[in-house]
Amino acid sequence: MSAMTEKELQRSKSVLPIGTVMRLTELTARQIRYYEEQGLVIPQRTDGNRRMYSLNDIDQLLEIKDYLNDGINMAGIKAIYAQKEKRAAERKSDSLTDSDVRRILHDEFLNISGFERHSATSLHSQRPLE
DNA sequence: GTTCTCACA
DNA sequence: TGTGAGTA
Numbered sequence: 255m256s257a258m259t260e261k262e263l264q265r266s267k268s269v270l271p272i273g274t275v276m277r278l279t280e281l282t283a284r285q286i287r288y289y290e291e292q293g294l295v296i297p298q299r300t301d302g303n304r305r306m307y308s309l310n311d312i313d314q315l316l317e318i319k320d321y322l323n324d325g326i327n328m329a330g331i332k333a334i335y336a337q338k339e340k341r342a343a344e345r346k347s348d349s350l351t352d353s354d355v356r357r358i359l360h361d362e363f364l365n366i367s368g369f370e371r372h373s374a375t376s377l378h379s380q381r382p383l384e
Numbered sequence: 385g386t387t388c389t390c391a392c393a
Numbered sequence: 394t395g396t397g398a399g400t401a
Binding site: 304 | 386387388389
Binding site: 282284285288302303 | 394395396401
């Protein structure tokens, strides 16, 4: 990756033990570990095999929590991330695909409607249902 | 005291 | 997803 800002670097630093993450996210250790099993939010490990999370991981967990509260299951969440990766891949292959065009038009619609569109980097947020 | 993995009356 | 066991 290129020029990662100082803030991005710090938000990527894994310095939080699971206990702190539990209090910050209101999630149980069981849930946090389960989401890891599902391939979402994989924390770093210490020499003693302790999980260490970054601020970005916290955001990621909060986002998952939101999806769950909206009634989306694990499969659905995975699908959402798979779709996000797909978009990221399309973006790199510089040519505009049909789905790109559709997404751009959709984003424009949201902007006109007065909603803020969120980038793929600052994932978590709370916007009204579309 | 905290976290880890594994198992399940 | 909860919880207890036995560790590190």
